[in-house]
Amino acid sequence: GENVEQHPSTLSVQEGDSAVIKCTYSDSASNYFPWYKQELGKRPQLIIDIRSNVGEKKDQRIAVTLNKTAKHFSLHITETQPEDSAVYFCAGAGFQKLVFGTGTRLLVSP
C-alpha cells in the first residue's frame, strides 16, 4: 500500500521568510497529492492539491511541485505570516483512500 513520508516534523521561520515542506510517496498509482492545513484546535482543511500529470501549481502565496519520477512533492509558502502557523499534512490519493504524511508543525514568528 501507499506510504507517505514528510519532512521536517517542525519548522520555525521569521515572518516574511519562505517555508518548504517535502514529502515522498511509494505508490506509483497515486494520482492526486493534496495538502491540508490544521490550525490549533481546528479541523484539517484542504489548501491546495496537484494532479500527477502536473509539475507545479500556484495559488497566491502557496505553491506545490511534483516530481513524479522521483516520487516526491513539496509545498512552498512565500512571504510567511503568523496566520500561516499550523500543522501541514501532505497526502497521497489513489482510488480508494488518502494516506497522510506525519505532519509538519510550522511556526511563523513576528
Place this chain on the structure above:
Amino acid sequence: EADIYQTPRYLVIGTGKKITLECSQTMGHDKMYWYQQDPGMELHLIHYSYGVNSTEKGDLSSESTVSRIRTEHFPLTLESARPSHTSQYLCASSEGTVYEQYFGPGTRLTVT
C-alpha cells in the same frame, strides 16, 4: 448550512463501556471516513465507506465498528473502551474523489 457534524464533542468514560460516536453530514457526499488523531499528530484512517451498506477497514487496527445505513450518517462504535482509545476522532466526507475531504470538528475521547 451544509456541513459535517460530530457528537459528542468531548466524552470521558470508564474502561469497558460501550460508546458510539456520531457523525452526520448534510452535503450529500457519498464517501465518509473515520480518522484517529492525537492532537496535532498523524491522521490514522480507521474505517471508510463508499456509500450506503458499504464499509471498509482502514490502516489502523482498531476494536471499533461502523455502519452506513443512511447516506448522511456514519456512526463509530467502540464495544469496550480502553485507555489506549484515548484520542481525538475525526469524521470526514467527500464527493466523488477521495482527495478533497471535509472534516468534522472531532470528538475528544478520554477513557479512564
